[in-house]
Amino acid sequence: xxxxxxxxxxxxxxxxxxxxxxxxxxxxxxxxxxxxxxxxxxxxxxxxxxxxxxxxxxxxxxxxxxxxxxxxxxxxxxxxxxxxxxxxxxxxxxxxxxxxxxxxxxxxxxxxxxxxxxxxxxxxxxxxxxxxxxxxxxxxxxx
Numbered sequence: 001x002x003x004x005x006x007x008x009x010x011x012x013x014x015x016x017x018x019x020x021x022x023x024x025x026x027x028x029x030x031x032x033x034x035x036x037x038x039x040x041x042x043x044x045x046x047x048x049x050x051x052x053x054x055x056x057x058x059x060x061x062x063x064x065x066x067x068x069x070x071x072x073x074x075x076x077x078x079x080x081x082x083x084x085x086x087x088x089x090x091x092x093x094x095x096x097x098x099x100x101x102x103x104x105x106x107x108x109x110x111x112x113x114x115x116x117x118x119x120x121x122x123x124x125x126x127x128x129x130x131x132x133x134x135x136x137x138x139x140x141x142x143x
Contacts, residue, residue, distance in 0.1 A: 002142070004135040006123050013123065015135065017142045024120060035118075039143040043116025044136070048124060051109045058106070065098045114139075 003016040013026040022042065025034035071094065112124035112132055120139075122132045 002135075002138050004131065004138075006128060008123060013121070015120070015122075017138060022120065022139060026121075037118045037120065041117040042114055042120060042139065042143070044140060045115045046136075047113040047115050049111045049113070051111065053106060053108075061098075061101055064101060068094055068098045 003014065005015075006013040011026070011028050014024075016023040018036065021036050021038040023034070023036050025032070027033075110124045112122045114120040114122075114136065122128065122135075124132055
């Protein structure tokens with residue numbers, strides 16, 4: 001059995017060629033999914049999509065980022081002077097939140113779909129392209 005694994009941060013996509021199809025499992029923010037796709041349902045027309053963030057979303061994220069920085073400049077000393085045990089926690093959350101949002105805002109994904117009755121979806125960034133192309137050939141040969 002031939003298998004192929006892709007991993008990006010805490011997400012993954014695993015593919016395994018079985019006798020009668022392809023086992024496809026993946027984990028993304030929405031949850032974990034697993035299914036077996038029969039060879040008859042898999043098409044071999046490739047569709048490549050390039051997902052980029054919208055300019056409005058990027059502008060919103062930049063605005064939030066700069067507002068948090070201005071908040072730290074204006075009110076940071078008041079939180080540090082407080083005797084509350086929660087003030088360092090609040091500062092930490094306010095510091096990490098914009099970085100997390102900033103990181104997700106500029107994430108680009110190139111995806112390669114094998115379009116059929118059921119679609120197989122591969123990450124198709126530069127580091128995955130050759131491996132994905134080779135695995136698609138393996139699926140065609142197994143069919």
